[in-house]
Amino acid sequence: MSETIDSNTMKYKLINLYQQNKLAIDAGLTDSMNKHREESIRYFDSLGIPYKGDENYKYTDMMHAFGKMYGYAFKSPKTVVDPETIFHCAVPDLDTHTIILENGWYYAKNQEQSGLPNTIVALSIREATEAYPELIEKHYNEQANNKGQATTAFNTAFAQDGLFLYIPEGVVLEKPIQVINLLRGTNPLLVNQRNLIVAGKNSQSKLIVCDHTLSHQHFLSNTVTEVFVDENAIFDFYNIQNQHNQSSQVTSLFITQMKNSNTLCNTLTLHGGFVRNNIHIKFKGEHCEANAYGLAIVDGKQHVDNYTFIDHAVPNCTSNEMYKTILDDEATGAFNGKILVRPDAQKTLAFQSNKNICLTNTARFYTKPQLEIYADDVKCSHGATVGQMDEDALFYLKSRGIGGHEAKMMLMYAFAHEVLSHIRVPVLAERYGELVEKRLRGELSRCEGCFVHCN
Amino acid sequence: MLSIKNLKASVDGKEILKGINLEVKAGEVHAIMGPNGSGKSTLSSVLAGSERFDVDGGEVTFNGKNLLDMAAEDRAREGLFLSFQYPIEIPGVSMVNFMKTAVNEHRKYLGQDSMSAGDFLKMLRDKKKVVEIDDRLTSRSVNEGFSGGEKKKNEIFQMAMLEPKLAILDETDSGLDIDALRVVANGVNKLKTKDNSTIVITHYQRLLDHIIPDFVHILYMGRIVKSGGKELALELEEKGYDWIKNEVAVG
Numbered sequence: 001m002s003e004t005i006d007s008n009t010m011k012y013k014l015i016n017l018y019q020q021n022k023l024a025i026d027a028g029l030t031d032s033m034n035k036h037r038e039e040s041i042r043y044f045d046s047l048g049i050p051y052k053g054d055e056n057y058k059y060t061d062m063m064h065a066f067g068k069m070y071g072y073a074f075k076s077p078k079t080v081v082d083p084e085t086i087f088h089c090a091v092p093d094l095d096t097h098t099i100i101l102e103n104g105w106y107y108a109k110n111q112e113q114s115g116l117p118n119t120i121v122a123l124s125i126r127e128a129t130e131a132y133p134e135l136i137e138k139h140y141n142e143q144a145n146n147k148g149q150a151t152t153a154f155n156t157a158f159a160q161d162g163l164f165l166y167i168p169e170g171v172v173l174e175k176p177i178q179v180i181n182l183l184r185g186t187n188p189l190l191v192n193q194r195n196l197i198v199a200g201k202n203s204q205s206k207l208i209v210c211d212h213t214l215s216h217q218h219f220l221s222n223t224v225t226e227v228f229v230d231e232n233a234i235f236d237f238y239n240i241q242n243q244h245n246q247s248s249q250v251t252s253l254f255i256t257q258m259k260n261s262n263t264l265c266n267t268l269t270l271h272g273g274f275v276r277n278n279i280h281i282k283f284k285g286e287h288c289e290a291n292a293y294g295l296a297i298v299d300g301k302q303h304v305d306n307y308t309f310i311d312h313a314v315p316n317c318t319s320n321e322m323y324k325t326i327l328d329d330e331a332t333g334a335f336n337g338k339i340l341v342r343p344d345a346q347k348t349l350a351f352q353s354n355k356n357i358c359l360t361n362t363a364r365f366y367t368k369p370q371l372e373i374y375a376d377d378v379k380c381s382h383g384a385t386v387g388q389m390d391e392d393a394l395f396y397l398k399s400r401g402i403g404g405h406e407a408k409m410m411l412m413y414a415f416a417h418e419v420l421s422h423i424r425v426p427v428l429a430e431r432y433g434e435l436v437e438k439r440l441r442g443e444l445s446r447c448e449g450c451f452v453h454c455n
Numbered sequence: 456m457l458s459i460k461n462l463k464a465s466v467d468g469k470e471i472l473k474g475i476n477l478e479v480k481a482g483e484v485h486a487i488m489g490p491n492g493s494g495k496s497t498l499s500s501v502l503a504g505s506e507r508f509d510v511d512g513g514e515v516t517f518n519g520k521n522l523l524d525m526a527a528e529d530r531a532r533e534g535l536f537l538s539f540q541y542p543i544e545i546p547g548v549s550m551v552n553f554m555k556t557a558v559n560e561h562r563k564y565l566g567q568d569s570m571s572a573g574d575f576l577k578m579l580r581d582k583k584k585v586v587e588i589d590d591r592l593t594s595r596s597v598n599e600g601f602s603g604g605e606k607k608k609n610e611i612f613q614m615a616m617l618e619p620k621l622a623i624l625d626e627t628d629s630g631l632d633i634d635a636l637r638v639v640a641n642g643v644n645k646l647k648t649k650d651n652s653t654i655v656i657t658h659y660q661r662l663l664d665h666i667i668p669d670f671v672h673i674l675y676m677g678r679i680v681k682s683g684g685k686e687l688a689l690e691l692e693e694k695g696y697d698w699i700k701n702e703v704a705v706g
Contacts, residue, residue: 391506396543399503400557400613401531401564410556414547414596 007049007063015045017072018157024074025160030129032136033159040146040156047150059334059366060305062151064274065220065248070190076105076161077185094431096178096208097122103183104193104221105161120173120205121166125196128164135166135198143226143254149278152252155224159194162223165207169200169230176206176236176425183221183243184214195225199233199261206236206425211243211272219247226254229261231285236424237265240435241272242444245300248274257317259285264424267306268432269296270439275304281319282311283345289318295419297439299328309338312345315375321352324419326412326440327363337382338370345375352382357389357415412440456481456652457502457522457621462513464501471497473677474513479621482649486663486688487656489674490696495656496540498674499625503537504530518620531557532564534620538610538627545597550609553597554579554616561617582615586642604635611642622646623654628662640665660692675699 005013018025018041026034052061097114099122100107106124116122121132129136144152163179183191199205213219221243229235235255243249249272255263269275281290296304310319325333335354356365369382389411397407416436423429438444457479464472471494479485489495501508502515504527515522522530545553558578559569570578583593588608598606607627614622624643628636643653643666655666663671663685671687672679675696680703681687691699 390543393543393545395503395505395507395527396539396545397553397557398527399531399537399539400553400617401528401560402553402557403528403560404526406556406560407528410548410553411545414545417547 005067007051007067010063010066011045011048014066014154015041021072021074025158029126029160030133030136032129032133032140033125036141036145037157040153043146043153044150044157047148047153050150056148056307056336058336058368059332060276060303062250062276064303065250065276068218068220068248069188070218070220071185071187072190073103074160077103094176094178094208094427096176098178098180099163100180100182101161101163101193103185103189104181104191104223106163114177116177117173119168119171121164121168122177123164125162125164125194126160128166128196132164132166136164136196139198139226139228140196141226142228143256143280143282144224144252149252151222151250151278152224155192155194155222155252158192159224160192162194162196164195165197167199167203167205167233170202171200171205172203173205176208176428178208178210181209181211181221181223182214183212183219183247185217185219186215188218189220191219191221191223193221193223195223197225197227197235199227199229199235201230202232203230204234206238208238208240208425208428210240211249213243213247216244216246219243220250221247222250224252224254227256227263229255229257229263231259232261233258234262236263238423238425238428239265239267239277241267241269241275243272245271245273245302247272250276250278252278253280255279255281255290257281257283257285257288257290260287261285262289264291264422265293266419266423267294267296268435269294269298269304270435270444271302272304273302275302277306279306279308280311281309283314283317286314286316290320291422292319292321292323293419293422294323295416295436296325296333297416297436298325298331298333300331301329302331303333304331305334305336307336307338310340310350312339312341312348312350314342315344315346315348317345318349319351321354322419322422323354324415325356325365326359326415327356327365328359330360330362332364334366334368335384336368336370339372339380339382341371341373341375341378341380343374346377348375348378348380350378350380354382354384355415356386357412358386359389409437409440413437416440456518458516460514462498462501462515463511464497464508465511466497466508470511471508471677472501475674475677475679477672477679479652479654481652483670484647484653484655484666484668486668486671486685487654487674487679488658488660488671488688488691490700491658493674494677495674496625499537499623499654499656502530502623503527503535528560529564531617532561536614536617536619536622538607538614538622538624540626540629542598542601542606542610544599544601546599548597550593550595550597551579554613557613558616578616582612585615585645586612587638588612603630604632607631607635607639608642611639611646615642615646618646619651621652621654623656625656626658627655628657628659636662637665660688663688673699675703
């Protein structure tokens with residue numbers, strides 16, 4: 001089962017899997033989702049699984065994720081045990097509306113348990129195709145649609161379920177919504193989760209997505225999330241990635257912003273063997289602001305790759321990016337930050353920063369800022385560093401009696417803190433801080449808070 | 456308190472300290488003066504335990520213990536304090552957290568319990584008064600965005616918090632205006648007791664008008680070439696370092 005397989009063979013296996021199960025994939029879904037499949041699988045066929053060296057995958061071999069044999073479930077898991085009772089989130093005391101998805105499938109009891117006010121809509125995307133056909137028709141696959149992303153096309157071909165969230169015009173949600181994605185099974189599993197979020201005009205909402213594994217099998221989760229943020233809306237997206245170190249995770253987040261909207265996305269990667277995050281943000285209206293932050297703390301043989309693409313398609317928008325990584329042992333990581341300022345996008349402000357610390361000689365980090373600027377009245381900056389821990393700062397702390405281990409902890413925490421300081425939910429910022437500290441101290445197990453202890 | 460015998464140290468194979476001898480007793484203030492590149496800052500860094508320098512010979516005992524065998528953090532916990540010539544900025548580490556960790560690490564080393572938050576804050580307030588440090592500074596990250604004077608005041612504030620037996624002030628006067636110099640010197644003088652000692656490393660006699668030394672040593676080319684009372688500093692101010700250079704050249 002673990003013999004090496006080349007990427008072309010794997011591609012045909014996956015296409016074959018699609019063709020064999022087309023009926024099961026389509027079952028129970030309307031044309032609004034199904035009509036995109038054929039074109040997407042053809043597109044996936046033409047692109048293939050991204051190879052290392054491809055412009056957008058220079059430092060990441062996707063066959064690490066795709067080159068394993070996985071099972072696939074074309075039906076919702078028959079939940080025998082209520083996930084609520086076996087899982088307690090590692091972010092305690094956070095007052096949120098909680099929604100659970102298991103292996104990419106929306107959990108049937110969410111409605112009664114989440115306590116969401118009836119002013120907003122949270123549904124399985126399956127149900128949404130029936131209940132909100134016009135929104136699905138308008139927004140589904142609108143952004144993700146076959147624009148050079150093989151993994152996204154692959155998702156579109158297979159997608160059967162995920163979260164649909166609709167915050168109608170003018171609704172301000174006080175509490176954040178927390179989505180807990182659980183992966184568990186008795187066999188290796190490939191999951192294509194598909195989420196769609198529509199933030200209506202003048203709405204304000206915050207979403208926290210926690211990714212976990214509850215059993216030790218190899219998992220590959222390939223998740224696509226499309227977010228449409230209408231005029232004057234404010235939307236925050238926090239993603240805490242804490243899957244086990246034999247799992248692979250590919251996420252693709254697409255955000256389109258209309259006039260005067262403001263978004264923030266923050267990706268915290270704690271555990272996970274192989275992680276690739278794609279973030280695409282496009283400004284379609286003027287006077288928008290987008291903030292993209294990421295912090296990854298990796299060790300062992302973990303690999304994490306953050307790819308961001310910010311498309312300044314119109315004038316007068318601002319984007320801020322800050323990505324940081326702390327790498328220990330033989331961990332590797334990459335950052336690719338593309339900023340495109342189109343010819344008419346005057347008065348663009350775009351700032352990007354990528355800082356990384358390698359704690360050992362065997363840890364590696366690759367960073368690639370990629371700015372394409374076609375307008376002349378803009379302010380753009382970028383900075384990238386890969387370094388070791390600051391010896392002078394370390395000596396300064398030691399000279400005050402703070403021991404080597406504690407001093408290193410302090411400096412790593414300080415390094416991480418800059419990313420945490422941009423979180424717009426105060427209590428979440430505190431919890432993030434605790435999670436980061438635990439992770440740095442090596443005290444955070446991936447099964448934190450779970451009493452199944454499957455390993 | 457501190458006994459340095461024939462201390463030799465180098466960096467990247469270049470010998471900087473070529474046999475330093477110095478005795479500091481409890482309650483004494485020693486000033487070490489010397490021209491640029493004479494090894495003043497190297498001496499303070501080596502004593503504080505910087506790994507940047509290689510110790511090639513000699514011995515240093517601090518309160519009867521072999522100082523050179525100790526890690527930098529243990530030297531601090533034993534009561535040695537270095538006020539840095541260029542204090543380091545550490546964004547993201549708050550002054551309060553920094554000092555609380557430092558104080559408690561000292562206490563742990565001495566077998567004492569951690570300080571309660573209330574006691575710690577009281578101590579913080581009291582010590583702030585001693586060195587006339589602004590409240591704003593302690594609520595910020597360590598030295599981040601501090602002016603030169605603020606950084607030096609902050610060093611003296613840390614010294615007040617840690618109550619060292621031996622304080623080494625490395626060019627604490629450099630970059631200070633007259634008012635800041637007075638504040639810093641007053642802080643040092645207020646912290647002075649008959650049981651603790653101070654080594655003042657300085658280029659100019661100016662600071663020694665405020666912190667009166669019992670002994671003055673002149674460091675030149677890695678050796679202490681002349682020692683005397685406080686009048687030596689005045690003589691040096693008057694005659695300049697060329698006087699020493701010529702004397703050494705002749706000798």
